[in-house]
Amino acid sequence: MKAARHSRVFTMVLSLVLSVALLVTFIPAASAADRGAWAPNVSYAVNDTVTYNGATYKCIQSHTSLVGWEPSNVPALWGLTQGGGTGGGGGGDVTAPSVPTNVRVTATTSTSVTLAWNASSDNVAVAGYDVFRGSTLAGSTNGSTLMFTNYGLAASTSYTFTVKAKDAAGNISAASGAVSTTTGPTDPGGGGGSKLPKHTLTGYWQNFVNGSSNVRLSAVPNEYDIIVVSFADMDSSKPGGVTFNVDSGLSSALGGYTNANLISDIQAKHTQGKKVILSIGGEKGNIDLSTASPNVSNFVNSMYGLITQFGFDGIDIDLEHGLNVANMTSAVRQLQQKVGSNFVLTMAPQTIDMQYATSSYLQLYNNLKDITSVINVQYYNSGCMLGRDGKCYSQGTVDFLTALSDLTLQWVAPSQLGIGVPATSSAAGGGYVTPQVVNQALGCLATGTGCGSYKPVAKYPDIRGAMTWSINWDATTGYKFATTVKPYLNSMP
Template structure:
């Protein structure tokens, strides 16, 4: 799912699929996110005890009182967790400066789970640094001074381990003051242009101590538009078909900046990529710590832009949807959409998300939904509609057992309302969906409640479905067609989850109720654009592309999962990411690497 706005978003997290487990029930202490719970496990939360009813990995938003399908409140309180973690081992320092020391150590173990580490300096009573990983940096130290460090682990119940073995090291002396600036970079030149970016190269500067980086300035501005530690840089977020003037300056560790290089004028292109593979990105209409980016400045690497989100209007009749741009006026936002569409790109309005619970329980709510959504479509000129329903928005009622003929009113009215919008806006109006894995592939192991709840919606609207991009993140471990459980963030996971849609699968294990395969050109994999964008599931570009090579060409990476179709699916459509904003935050790693890769399949 797309995480809540207060987190790095991408959603209330997707649950683990129901997986058979032989684990014995255990008292797991205080409930915590990121823990694999087995059926019968006991956890405490809010002063109460709960029995685990379904195997899953916990995630923020699915606390025991909130998810009755997973937890049953028990009478009495579970025993308190009093067992401390083991002491960290192998404390060492990979690097240090005159006023800081970076430390690493081996992980501790605990009967429930280690939640963090504390670093102590010179046997002090208070921690000088804390970390949730096996590394930390202690800052604010004195130069040329010996320090002794110890590390302790802690768990969710507040138990603290014994201290690690002490590690001692001496900080280096403070370097002499450097006042000499580097020489100016030479031969600044353009090496590549898109409709929204310019790539530059230049010759190296020299310095009496050492050059630490370069800064690129646009049109004489006082703030750097891009930085680099190499002799290349790319300035992004530019307007199409516009001439810009660039200069470069070098800097050193003391902050001295060189004179400007020669200037070079470059004109951006005027179209976006138009290959057979797509890159779909969500632009979020709120600031969650990633970056503020105007819609018109979205990287040209994206073919389809999902504006997230239209949400229910508080206090209005049920089903009434609203949308207001957060960083532009309505007129400016409409102009931004028109600009993207003029470049040949598609701009859709996405519904729901982690915070937008949509309930269409009767005909009146359905009509309010259709009327309000059509108003938004008319106002802004959206090219289509994206259903990103999460959490409580979609769930099967008891007795609703056939995905081909759903009886849950909320699902019936969603299908009918969406169908009406598709019909009213014509054959060129796009429909996409971004469900969590529990709501789609989860229907393989069980069908009911949230498990498989998207399947009737996909099935009923498959004739108009443009892309289905299931969120391959915040999902833990999920079962593939081979009956094995695959963990998120791995090539095996992406291949296994995608082929379930490309082959079809028996719903709830019922061989007479097979969810039919989608066409390859309808299937897209959804991924976080950076580690910060989701609670889990980020996959490096190299591992994503291993999965795609196998999916599209049958070129195996030697993983566990074996494709049913050995030659792969050449028509497989591409990738989706949450989010465009987080992609910019990480200097466009996702869109740059994957656009270049997908273009090799054009």
């Protein structure tokens, strides 16, 4: 979670609450039991079962529940029990939906396949559909959506798909009949941000004043390869639209820094081979893409206008309050097509957004991975999170960075994954590590050596790099983060 524009108190309190609530992991708990309906402010032990919205869930790690930690929202804490009823007597729904029929391919490109199918039926209601590419879950839809597009595929490659229906109680149908197709030949367009180094350093430039250093874009040191201007604002007059101008408070603090100054500084960064992109979201920001029309077109048109006006190279997706995968996919695709092959796309999901394969961010990545430059996971303000080995690791350690990265590398290509950390202990509510620890984690992931207690399951020499929140906080230490981490990235093969 990024620093607040005016206060960091909320994130610090949230991090403290998360950490305290999860400390009960280390306290002996009562024997696992059927606990009935889920409720907040209750202590749950590993293997306890609860019901929520007609489905049965099993506790993965001990914790004291809070509002917002409903089982369907936090897969790091709760696992859905397949086919589970309400427990203790078999009174729940145990009937699976019927198998989807007439699964068919309706369109293909060099990097995507679009499928459609006929609706399933259920004794209560069909909640959604899971689409599988071979044995891999490619994505999911809701109960009323009978089509799905799998983006980010390889050109001239054969793929086989099946579909399963599911209900709210966790009952899942058998797989549909398989359908196979081959993607088209290589598209000469492409994307992903050309001319970036193999190992990149990303930093966020704050367009607001919050206690860190106030920095003109021209003062950003040469070590940063991608400069993320944060943040665009929601246009309240146009659903889905965005606006951006140099913040008045920052302008005053810098002695009259204007849009024209920023435009000139961006042009100068381009002559140095740097990429400057505009971020949407942040801790308090959001973009309304809940509806396809007119929101998607408003987003594309307004963002393209800003890219043209300021000279931005692309966008960063830092939405921390949920996102509509289908509409965001459509919006980014349309924007990339308008900008062209040099479009740069980065994402900054929170740690919890990368805990399971069907999260919104991973669905979005699967849809857009052919044009994604890097996903910089925010390994901070996270509390304790599950690594690839199923153990809970505390933030602010090399093991947290490597175990959580190893988990994500099941689903994200190493060449598209970056380690995101705060530049100083003041930049986030928790999760700070020294730049030397960042280098240790990068080396461990790339070579399998110099690790802490956690050993990655493989070596990832193509690991993309690192990110920090923020360049402004880094400036308070004389850019210690950039001048320590970037040389290490340059030394990597």
